[in-house]
Amino acid sequence: MNNKKGEHNSILISELPLDTQAIMSFGHDPHLSQGAEVWFVGRVRPNSDSEKVNQLYLEHYPGMTETSIQQHIENARQRWCIEGCKVVHRVGFISPGEAIVVVGVSSLHRKESFQAADYLMDHLKSCTPFWKKEITDSGESWIEIKESDRQSLLSWN
């Protein structure tokens, strides 16, 4: 989605493994990378509370999830002068070490990109329709939002 020149949003929900190198390609477009690029890659941890995680299952609400991410990006644009903005989120069954999410932001100077990427991650974690389930040898359990995540979200108010 292109807004003004230099403002480009890209949102993708994928059931397939994320090719992080291919996703991080702002640099190929001079309009989208004019100085600073920040990329964050979130991966499935191999352990949770000392127990080995076999797989993570991620559910989403098709349609509402994309609209919600779009809204978070628009809110980030209100706060910081950023150019390209990319959010790619995996859903379905994901193995330890595989990428769950890739967030990329570009701007003229680094601080805006760092802050906007952090803002987007906090909002992806706690207020976008995704739900994570951990699958271990002892069973399956839905992951609840942590108090620290709730506090991170509040810090943006």
Added chain:
Amino acid sequence: MVHGNEIKVLFFASLSEVINTKELSITVEPRSTITQLQSLLCQRFPELEEAFSQTTLIAINQTMCELETEIPEQAEVAFFPPMSGG
């Protein structure tokens, strides 16, 4: 005679597992609220009573709403637990 409002109801994550259902159609009285829909659903699925007593988020036509919100004609209503992405 006033016809009922047939709506689509979606359940996500732990809520869908409680009743082993992801989606259903149900007819509610015109101008019913989410609270009235919840009562109707609990009659059909008593196990939802406990789930609804915990934090449950609600969306109508993919926009977050409150318990008192009136359900529009042919709406899509979704119930889900607090979100956990990223």
